[in-house]
Amino acid sequence: MIPFLPPNPASPSVRPVLLAPMAGFTDAAMRRVSHAFGAALTYTEMVNATGLLRASDKTWHLLETLPGEGPVVAHLYGSEPEAMAAAAAAVWRTGRFVAIDINAGCPVRKIIANGCGSALMPRPGLIGRIVAAMRAASPLPVTVKTRVGLAPDRVLIHEIVSAVEEAGGAALALHARFASQMHSGAVALDLLAAVKQRARIPIIGNGGIRSAADAVRMVRETGVDAVMVGRAAMGNPWLFGAIADALAAPEDAPPPPRPRPDVAEIRAVLSDHLTAARQLQIQIRANHRLPSRALDPEAAVAITFRCHLFRYLSGLAGAAQFRGHLCDYTNTVEILSAVDACLEREAQARATRTSTHIP
Ligand SMILES: Cc1cc2nc3c(=O)[nH]c(=O)nc-3n(C[C@H](O)[C@H](O)[C@H](O)COP(=O)(O)O)c2cc1C
Incomplete structure (x- = not known):
């Protein structure tokens, strides 16, 4: 240990x-x-x-x-x-x-x-x-x-x-x-x-x-x-x-199944992460003298969080469209509303897959 x-x-x-x-x-x-x-x-x-x-x-x-x-x-x-x-x-x-x-x-x-x-x-x-x-x-x-x-x-x-x-x-x-x-x-x-x-x-x-x-x-x-x-x-x-x-898990057992997180959970975790990122930017500006050209916390989060957003939404139904606009979002409200639109498309895609699934 x-x-x-x-x-x-x-x-x-x-x-x-x-x-x-x-x-x-x-x-x-x-x-x-x-x-x-x-x-x-x-x-x-x-x-x-x-x-x-x-x-x-x-x-x-x-x-x-x-x-x-x-x-x-x-x-x-x-x-x-x-x-x-x-x-x-x-x-x-x-x-x-x-x-x-x-x-x-x-x-x-x-x-x-x-x-x-x-x-x-x-x-x-x-x-x-x-x-x-x-x-x-x-x-x-x-x-x-x-x-x-x-x-x-x-x-x-x-x-x-x-x-x-x-x-x-x-x-x-x-x-x-x-x-x-x-x-x-x-x-x-x-x-x-x-x-x-x-x-x-x-x-x-x-x-x-x-x-x-x-x-x-x-x-x-x-x-x-x-x-x-x-x-x-x-x-x-x-x-x-x-x-x-x-x-x-025991060595000879297959790895335990882990269902994909549901859409509401992805939203909640992404939103928590985004909130923490914003909190951090505010804290940094309170505790440090950044150059005068430094962005305000909202703009800084909109840039630094892009790479995380890209990863959270990768592979989901609305991700391609979301990605195309990644640079347009300038604050956390815009980010979350775009995330919601993307997750809505993913929820619809999952519902369609479930309803057309023939066991
Ligand atoms: C964007 C990025 C930044 C990284 N920065 C560091 C770093 O600052 N210090 C370090 O020791 N390794 C750094 N690494 C290497 C990772 O710590 C890790 O060793 C490497 O990605 C291999 O692990 P993985 O295959 O699980 O990604 C970085 C890797 C990436 C992709």
């Missing part, structure tokens, strides 16, 4: 399911919805440690939290032990987080150009020094999220795990792809299994979980201590419960 990680809310005997850090997505609103549906632990968006030290409002607003979020990990990037340590102390002083995670896997050019993210991977000694410095600066557990290597001919994960263990890291989340793959392609479950077998710290498995069956497969083939879901949780918080149910 991961010391700072509460058990799976569905059942203490089931491995916990975590929400992965995703820049631009995993703000306090998405984290709160995910937690309500069973995510045992969630991560902030990626936060620049140096930006925190410069006391930049543009950086600090990423660490805003909302009531009811459950345990949250602050996810930082940086490459200098002293700066990461000072940032860890500042994060700890907020009292909002249960752990601090180091981004040692992001392959995006802007991040690696500064020696951060996956640029840390060939330097396990430096990763260890960062972990040790952060541990010395704050009592919070320090974890690392990384990948299996830079490319198939550069597997680096075993050296990284050893360095994190020696430095006293509390856990390691492993996106079982290579940095060269960015976010797609095969997930190296064999390497994940090898890492888990050797590791002395808890290993959190991540990458390619799109369904409950994928999570079960990852756990059975690798034995990881927890699973972490990224993209598949966007617009689908129900997935956390589905995974918990499937992990709790």
Whole structure:
């Protein structure tokens, strides 16, 4: 068990399911919805440690939290032990987080150009020094999220795990792809299994979980201590419960059936998420000095929530029409009325399917 990680809310005997850090997505609103549906632990968006030290409002607003979020990990990037340590102390002083995670896997050019993210991977000694410095600066557990290597001919994960263990890291989340793959392609479950077998710290498995069956497969083939879901949780918080149910089912039983959420439930969850997103924007403006060109909360939500809307409604009967107008909505009232029109079409489509169904 991961010391700072509460058990799976569905059942203490089931491995916990975590929400992965995703820049631009995993703000306090998405984290709160995910937690309500069973995510045992969630991560902030990626936060620049140096930006925190410069006391930049543009950086600090990423660490805003909302009531009811459950345990949250602050996810930082940086490459200098002293700066990461000072940032860890500042994060700890907020009292909002249960752990601090180091981004040692992001392959995006802007991040690696500064020696951060996956640029840390060939330097396990430096990763260890960062972990040790952060541990010395704050009592919070320090974890690392990384990948299996830079490319198939550069597997680096075993050296990284050893360095994190020696430095006293509390856990390691492993996106079982290579940095060269960015976010797609095969997930190296064999390497994940090898890492888990050797590791002395808890290993959190991540990458390619799109369904409950994928999570079960990852756990059975690798034995990881927890699973972490990224993209598949966007617009689908129900997935956390589905995974918990499937992990709790006996090995030889088929996964328990999970009916699609009904239209009223999709509406209620989407609306809760939207309300939280609006609340967050208001809170950010109350607590931080944003540039004068920053949008008002309604306009900001209309933009930042588009990607979530797209996911919640994807595959529903009215979604194509809704998508065509996604950029037209400028406030939450317009968004909800368009959502209602879309869900109405979906309800009609479902009613037609039911009435024409011949058993
Ligand atoms: C939009 C987006 C933003 C991401 N941002 C981060 C990030 O800030 N830090 C990080 O470690 N990983 C980040 N990731 C990677 C995810 O945490 C996760 O490792 C990856 O998506 C694989 O998991 P999945 O297949 O379940 O999506 C991001 C992924 C996406 C799609």
